[in-house]
Amino acid sequence: MNSTPEIVNDGPLAGSDRVSATVAQLEEEGDIAADYLEGLLDIADIDGDLEMDVRQGRAYVSVEADDDALRLISDPDTVQALQELTRLAVQSKTGRFSRVILDVGGSRDARQQELEDLVSRAVARIEEGATQASLPAMSSYERKLVHDIVADRGFVSESYGEGADRHTVISRG
Template sequence: MTVEDVKTSSVPSVEDLEREGDVAADFLEELLDIADIDGDLNLDVRQGRAYVSVEAESEGLSVLSAPDTVQALQELTRLAVQNKTGSFSRMILDIGGSRDTRRRQLEALVDAAVVKLDGGASQASLPSMSSYERKVVHDIASERGLVSESYGEGADRHTVITRR
């Protein structure tokens, strides 16, 4: 097997990602039923990942949309998908618009970093965050003409922003 074969075989197909989304949705439906929370599930495939969104006008759902709770539920759902499919999952979970809310929070962190840079700092470090959140920060920084790099290991991995 060549390096190219390994790269190609490790990229999940759209069908694989749709199956991953279906498995995740089944797990989440059971979880919501146990918690007696109503929610509509929407599945999508974007940027090589399965996206599962839970939406509803339920107060119970708003409790689940806290960033730490979404992160924990995402990890549990990924484990359930991995257990069922035998493959590592990079599925993204959004509950009640939590990803949009988190993006706005990350934009505010980048804005605060820009203020530090405008004040003369050569770089601005952001707090530790998940790989998905760091990717969002990298995208925001790039959109704003900034440079961003991740440093650290594990739970201490964080992003540092500089000017070009």
Template sequence: MTNDTVIEEPTQELLEREGDIAADYIEGLLDIADLDGDLTLDVKHGRAYVSVEDESDSLRVLSAPETVQALQELTRIAVQNQTGQFSRLILDVAGSRDTRRRQLEKLVDHAVEKLDDGASQASLPAMSSYERKLVHDIVAEKGLVSESYGDGVERHTVIRRR
């Protein structure tokens, strides 16, 4: 007897519901903080995406990567409390995800310089699973190989040539 756990992909309907619940939660937080924001909901790659934008730059205070990560975790918990299902939703505040991707691209470029200088591999700092996924995508686009090592908050990515 095997102990393989089959993880079912969430349905489009569940992901849309997650987005709606998350949007309500984020709107409540914005109201408490007296901040304005326009929310956009989307479903892609098997995840609900919630983006919060504002023309006045008032959301800048919430767009630091650590803050967005914390807000995302709180929002996931709020969604899970209502759906009874683990949520993998992605939260973007004031373009924070694009900003973080650019930062990760620079980090990967620096690691590639180490490889160009003769290093056999280059380790990146520990980061979230979402950030590691972005790094793996960036590394693959550059024709290199990456693997994640470590556990929990110490999990990090190592880059090497093929």
């Protein structure tokens, strides 16, 4: 019997065809992602250290550097694009949908702060009398972060829309 805990994937391939990944499979995804990213960094002649971790049912890969060598690729839109390319590379190697998360030079912390500020502005609109506040469309990972931030502030949030148009609406509940 395999004693490795299973982690359930609730991404786009979930539902009636539930997909799960073991910690070992997630570690494999992290290794594949790190190899892919190392190749990209070499092509771009960018020095960076890669660290891998498994948290909350996802493989996390962080790219760090001592200087500002990552400045060019740590923009949130660039990180999102690199993450999607990395997910595709992992998926092509494993044959499984990947939800690997990429952080470049602290970009995840910066995005977390941006999301907290966005929620603060939305909550302020509700406190000024609006019944609800809609946020822009964002990735499932960012929506999850928003739901957590909103809940911590005592409000309610729900996601609406499909695909790239999926967004979060905040209300008092």
